[in-house]
Amino acid sequence: MIKNTFREQVLFSTILIKSTNDKGDIVGKGTGFLIQAQLSNTPDSSLVLLVSNKHVLETSKSIAINYHRSDAERNPVLGSFITRNIGDISDVYYPHPDPSIDLACVNLSADYDSMYPDIHGKPIKTELLSTFDDNLLNIGQRLYYVGYPEGRFDITNNLPIMRTGSIASHPRVEYNGKPQFLIDSNVFKGSSGSPVFINVRDVALSDGLQVQDVYESLLIGVITETMTYRNKVVSAYSVRDQDEQFVEEILGIGLVYKSTVLLDLINTTVESFENSAS
Secondary structure, three states, X not given: OOOOOHHHHHOOOEEEEEEEOOOOOEEEEEEEEEEEEXXXXXXXXXXXXXXXXXXXXXXOOEEEEEEEXXXXXXXXEEEEEEEEEEOOOXXXXXXXXXXXXXXXXXXXXXXHHHHOOOEEOOOEEHHHEOOOOOOOOOOOOEEEEEEOHHHOOEOOOOEOEEXXXXXXXXXXXXXXXXXXXXXXXXXXXXXXXXXXXXXHHHHHXXXXXXXXXXXXXXXXXXXXXXXXXXXXXXXXXXXXXXXOEEEEEXXXXXXXXXXXXXXXXXXXXXXXXXHHHO
């Protein structure tokens, strides 16, 4: 039985994105997650955004996603889901305004609202995004992220995979001068767009910090790349230099955009949406 803990509910915030071309063929798979973004002009209203990387979304003619079905008590019905083929996403696609930032989102509000309350989805509130302006985050702290490495997941129950790691570069420092940090974890292709979290209480306990009135977990970033290296294949036979072969292997380090950059994307998306609606 799925309980109502935050980490369990994040499984229903994270969605496998299947990108399709003009012919309807699947050309790629990646991870996305739902964010609830409040509108500034009408605070009682909000958008439901599907966040991922630009390289997951921008090459897509359309995308296909699965929603979990919900029962009468608003609980997820495991093993029962609804597949939605989102048509041309160009009108609902919002890239990060900085061309060098590999983040984007799709406004799913109309589709999400049309399916509610028959679907069980848990959009993450923007209040859970870390601002990186306190002493809570530190190097070496444990973290977890959710996604679809190499497109793998629990197919029967439509549930993604949760993985763990630690912060590998100091999070309050701009890694290589960019709003990024490194994580120590085997990040595989397909995990692009995975949301990265820390458990606040665990972090506070490990570093001897006193925290009050905080959420159980904070969203601290979005995975964008995995680091690899070329490993030389050594043959038992003597070969010429030009016959040398190499294989690409995972280095065990992932690159993550900070949640502050994600908040910039959300704010510009809300602003653009409201300007177009006025």
